Amino acid sequence: MKVSVVSRSGREVVKGGIQLSDSASVADLQDAIHKRTKKFYPARQRLTLPVQPGSKERPTVLNSKKSLREYCSDNSDSITVVFKDLGPQVSYRTLFFFEYLGPLILYPIFYYFPVYQFFGYKAERVIHPVQTYAMYYWCFHYFKRIMETFFVHRFSHATSPLSNVFRNCAYYWSFGSYIAYYVNHPLYTPVGDLQMKIGFAFGLLCQVSNFYCHILLRKLRSPEGNGGYQIPKGFLFNIVTCANYTTEIYQWVGFNIATQTFAGYVFLVVAALIMTNWALAKHRRLKKLFDGKEGRPKYPRRWVILPPFL
Amino acid sequence: MAGFLSTLRRLYLTLYNWTLFFGWVQVFYFCIKQLKESGHQHVYNAVERPLQFSQTAAVLEILHGLVGLVRSPVSATLPQIGSRLYVTWGILWSFPEVRNHILVTSLVISWSITEIIRYAFYGMKETFGFAPSLLIWLRYSTFLLLYVTGISSEIGLIYLALPYMKESGKYSYRMPNKWNFSFDYFYAAILVLAIYAPGSPHMYSYMLVQRSKALSKSKKE
Numbered sequence: 001m002k003v004s005v006v007s008r009s010g011r012e013v014v015k016g017g018i019q020l021s022d023s024a025s026v027a028d029l030q031d032a033i034h035k036r037t038k039k040f041y042p043a044r045q046r047l048t049l050p051v052q053p054g055s056k057e058r059p060t061v062l063n064s065k066k067s068l069r070e071y072c073s074d075n076s077d078s079i080t081v082v083f084k085d086l087g088p089q090v091s092y093r094t095l096f097f098f099e100y101l102g103p104l105i106l107y108p109i110f111y112y113f114p115v116y117q118f119f120g121y122k123a124e125r126v127i128h129p130v131q132t133y134a135m136y137y138w139c140f141h142y143f144k145r146i147m148e149t150f151f152v153h154r155f156s157h158a159t160s161p162l163s164n165v166f167r168n169c170a171y172y173w174s175f176g177s178y179i180a181y182y183v184n185h186p187l188y189t190p191v192g193d194l195q196m197k198i199g200f201a202f203g204l205l206c207q208v209s210n211f212y213c214h215i216l217l218r219k220l221r222s223p224e225g226n227g228g229y230q231i232p233k234g235f236l237f238n239i240v241t242c243a244n245y246t247t248e249i250y251q252w253v254g255f256n257i258a259t260q261t262f263a264g265y266v267f268l269v270v271a272a273l274i275m276t277n278w279a280l281a282k283h284r285r286l287k288k289l290f291d292g293k294e295g296r297p298k299y300p301r302r303w304v305i306l307p308p309f310l
Numbered sequence: 311m312a313g314f315l316s317t318l319r320r321l322y323l324t325l326y327n328w329t330l331f332f333g334w335v336q337v338f339y340f341c342i343k344q345l346k347e348s349g350h351q352h353v354y355n356a357v358e359r360p361l362q363f364s365q366t367a368a369v370l371e372i373l374h375g376l377v378g379l380v381r382s383p384v385s386a387t388l389p390q391i392g393s394r395l396y397v398t399w400g401i402l403w404s405f406p407e408v409r410n411h412i413l414v415t416s417l418v419i420s421w422s423i424t425e426i427i428r429y430a431f432y433g434m435k436e437t438f439g440f441a442p443s444l445l446i447w448l449r450y451s452t453f454l455l456l457y458v459t460g461i462s463s464e465i466g467l468i469y470l471a472l473p474y475m476k477e478s479g480k481y482s483y484r485m486p487n488k489w490n491f492s493f494d495y496f497y498a499a500i501l502v503l504a505i506y507a508p509g510s511p512h513m514y515s516y517m518l519v520q521r522s523k524a525l526s527k528s529k530k531e
Contacts, residue, residue: 182492187485262491 089159103176203254210247279305333364420460
């Protein structure tokens with residue numbers, strides 16, 4: 001079968017097209033494109049079917065697991081696909097690792113090293129117990145996230161654009177330093193003993209629950225990874241669609257109850273807003289997918305992310 | 311009804327643009343007059359009121375974009391007007407120590423010429439429905455130079471005010487306090503300077519795109 005690969009402006013990406021066997025899959029086509037262009041490895045490629053010029057509808061994206069035949073019009077022995085370069089890609093593991101490595105390293109620097117001298121605080125620093133607990137709590141949190149990245153998470157997309165690494169690192173690293181600066185500050189004012197204990201205990205409980213949520217999500221995605229959506233079940237997922245975000249947010253609430261910094265609460269609000277957007281999208285998608293019609297299960301009534309509010 | 315509203319919109323924008331046009335003409339006139347009579351040290355005092363009035367009124371432009379009265383995107387007007395307001399109030403008004411510097415003169419001249427041309431351009435368009443091609447050309451060409459002098463003056467003045475921010479501790483809130491919160495105007499200014507670094511080339515290239523769009527369009531007509 002003959003495949004012509006063109007760019008969105010109609011220019012030929014692979015000169016002379018590509019000849020493939022009739023049983024070839026989309027993945028085979030991607031490999032062939034990679035071989036011919038050298039530069040565009042499969043994860044960088046986005047292949048779509050051409051759309052009528054001027055039409056507003058979204059083009060069909062070719063699924064690499066499917067056979068190329070499925071996209072051909074009947075009995076046709078040639079097909080034209082539109083190629084788009086997605087830019088350099090990195091795996092989600094790499095992205096997450098660098099995101100979380102920043103806070104994990106930066107936070108203890110504020111705790112252990114005399115950084116505050118550079119901000120004009122010359123006096124000897126007295127460390128409150130809450131600052132020590134907070135440092136361990138923080139490091140445990142990001143260590144857990146890195147471990148989960150490598151050993152628990154299954155990603156629905158293999159790669160992410162390289163530019164996201166810079167954007168996400170800027171977000172995590174600067175917020176991490178901003179909070180670390182205040183919690184470890186020589187003029188830090190601790191909260192009462194009881195409040196601190198309640199905060200850390202609640203936070204730890206949420207972290208453990210968060211870990212369990214991630215285990216449940218892992219079980220939801222089969223190792224073959226067909227990428228299909230399923231109704232999350234079990235534990236907190238029986239009440240909330242995105243229990244993983246719920247526990248993550250409440251875990252930061254615990255940290256903030258114990259440490260009480262303005263910076264920490266700013267981060268909490270920003271993180272909660274971002275995760276709420278994701279959660280709303282996922283909730284809508286699941287509700288639409290599982291509408292209870294034609295034998296499909298009906299998505300049960302659940303909170304989206306923040307019980308008892310949303 | 312729709313016709314009435316569009317007339318009202320046009321009337322309002324006409325009034326707005328010409329008011330600000332005269333505001334900036336005043337700034338420019340007072341600046342030049344003072345420069346001739348007594349030198350650059352006194353330029354600020356001569357232009358303070360009309361400068362503050364005209365620059366602050368530009369906040370309405372952000373609102374115009376938000377409610378859809380004009381087409382310019384908020385992402386373009388907000389940083390431009392925000393940085394100008396910061397220099398007007400946060401630097402010049404708050405730190406009188408920098409007012410007699412020569413950069414105030416270059417700042418005021420760059421801002422006022424740009425704005426006189428810009429408001430004349432929009433004023434003409436709202437009032438008569440068109441702008442003379444010379445005005446279009448000026449609107450999309452003078453920035454090539456005036457953006458550079460204007461932004462350099464802004465950066466220079468923020469930099470000059472830094473030691474006075476540190477020394478006075480003005481607008482700063484310090485630890486210790488219950489919420490472990492602090493705000494340091496000095497570091498905030500350094501952050502602003504850091505944003506100028508990628509921000510100014512970005513705005514400049516945005517204007518270059520606008521320029522090629524506008525000038526190719528006016529050629530066709």
